[in-house]
Amino acid sequence: MMKHQRYAYSSVNDFLADAGQLSQGLPFSKETSVLSTPLSVNGKTIRNRLLAQPIEGFDSNEDGSPSQRAFERYQSLADGGVGTIWMESISVNDEGKSNNRQMRLSEENTEQFAQFVTTIHEHENPFIVAQLTHSGRYSKSVACAIENPLIPKENSYIINDEALDRLADDYVKTALLAERAGFDAIDIRCCHGYLLNELFSAYNRSGKYGGSYENRTRLVKDIVRRIREQSNITVAVRLNVFDGMPYPYGWGCRPGKELVQDMTEPLRLIGELRALGVSILNISAGIGAVTPYMIRPYDMGGPVPNEHPLEGVERLLQSAKEVKTQYPELLVVASGFTWLRDFAANVAAGGISDNWFDLAGFGRQWVADPGFANEILCGRKIQKPCATCGGCTALIKKEGKEMRCVHKF
Numbered sequence: 001m002m003k004h005q006r007y008a009y010s011s012v013n014d015f016l017a018d019a020g021q022l023s024q025g026l027p028f029s030k031e032t033s034v035l036s037t038p039l040s041v042n043g044k045t046i047r048n049r050l051l052a053q054p055i056e057g058f059d060s061n062e063d064g065s066p067s068q069r070a071f072e073r074y075q076s077l078a079d080g081g082v083g084t085i086w087m088e089s090i091s092v093n094d095e096g097k098s099n100n101r102q103m104r105l106s107e108e109n110t111e112q113f114a115q116f117v118t119t120i121h122e123h124e125n126p127f128i129v130a131q132l133t134h135s136g137r138y139s140k141s142v143a144c145a146i147e148n149p150l151i152p153k154e155n156s157y158i159i160n161d162e163a164l165d166r167l168a169d170d171y172v173k174t175a176l177l178a179e180r181a182g183f184d185a186i187d188i189r190c191c192h193g194y195l196l197n198e199l200f201s202a203y204n205r206s207g208k209y210g211g212s213y214e215n216r217t218r219l220v221k222d223i224v225r226r227i228r229e230q231s232n233i234t235v236a237v238r239l240n241v242f243d244g245m246p247y248p249y250g251w252g253c254r255p256g257k258e259l260v261q262d263m264t265e266p267l268r269l270i271g272e273l274r275a276l277g278v279s280i281l282n283i284s285a286g287i288g289a290v291t292p293y294m295i296r297p298y299d300m301g302g303p304v305p306n307e308h309p310l311e312g313v314e315r316l317l318q319s320a321k322e323v324k325t326q327y328p329e330l331l332v333v334a335s336g337f338t339w340l341r342d343f344a345a346n347v348a349a350g351g352i353s354d355n356w357f358d359l360a361g362f363g364r365q366w367v368a369d370p371g372f373a374n375e376i377l378c379g380r381k382i383q384k385p386c387a388t389c390g391g392c393t394a395l396i397k398k399e400g401k402e403m404r405c406v407h408k409f
């Protein structure tokens, strides 16, 4: 374990010296032109290897459709050159919304979403993914898959099997609406502790969604199977492969008291999702309330972790590599490039050249500088490197305000 430190590299040698201390290491390439190469997925072209990860805007219209502010945010992101926009989470029903300003796609507002997708496509034609979610423990209804003393929640209740059956209907319905609205793909979000992710660790739940591996992973597989039966839209999953919480509360860890990552079940699930027709896997880790540094390695804005941010990046990229090695036919997205600032392009290019993953996902970096992709693709430095200060997260999670970058450059 290396000690936590803020980013302070003044030369590539400084950076490589720290990276050299990592137990498994990071990819690195001085040559970054591979980032400009296109990809094809189910007959559609993805222009380049840079992807904007989902960042919730906290600014939808009352009915859940994209607001003027959201149009502007995504237009400037598309103009900034990213090949893929993996949009912020969109709730599949009202109970699953995390807040009143979360996007929600319904029969009534599909036309507004269609106008939104058409408009963003007109700006450099990015591949656009709709991330479908139920916020579970973090929803207004505080619907939990399990009791978890590590994340106590007031007024919470355990969602029953019948409600989960109905939730599958909502996912399928919303996926079909997303297809109608013109999205290039849909993502069944299974990360960061939201409902479908929490079910994976429902070891102590009874009934058909708890206990055995089969039961814990049943719902997402049912949802994917039904969507594939009814639609041709490309299906993606953003998947936590490690929650960073000990057994029996976390997924992707070895049973026992010690917290050790174990990819056995996540890899098994990915193989089954692949067989059901999922084409894209976006790999993540961590639970916001417990292990935020695993989701987004940072300098500030959360508890000081017992690890160096580079180790957080290493976990995310090594996990993506394991998935890509086992399932080379899957399109794999790696997360967690923002903390790397000036070296993100080198690490992304190295990982793609060495076949660790296919697409490099940047989250907070596009909030700080929506033009970051063109800057990287033109071989320039990122003009406004995200300070990983936590300000944007605090705005939406603590203050309930619209998301934006608050850092003074």
Ligand SMILES: Cc1cc2nc3c(=O)[nH]c(=O)nc-3n(C[C@H](O)[C@H](O)[C@H](O)COP(=O)(O)O)c2cc1C
Pocket: 053, 054, 055, 056, 088, 089, 131, 189, 191, 238, 284, 295, 296, 297, 335, 336, 337, 338, 339, 361, 362, 363, 364, 365, 392, 393, 396, 403
């Ligand atoms: C303010 C904020 C909102 C986020 N919203 C979402 C979201 O809606 N869906 C999601 O899957 N991840 C969400 N994330 C996580 C990011 O997509 C990404 O995984 C994380 O920031 C790590 O990538 P980065 O180091 O490039 O920022 C959010 C992160 C932040 C900081």
Ligand code: SF4
Pocket: 364, 365, 367, 368, 385, 386, 387, 388, 389, 390, 391, 392, 393, 404, 405, 406, 407
């Ligand atoms: S507020 Fe800005 S600089 Fe700070 S983490 Fe968010 S995007 Fe990065």
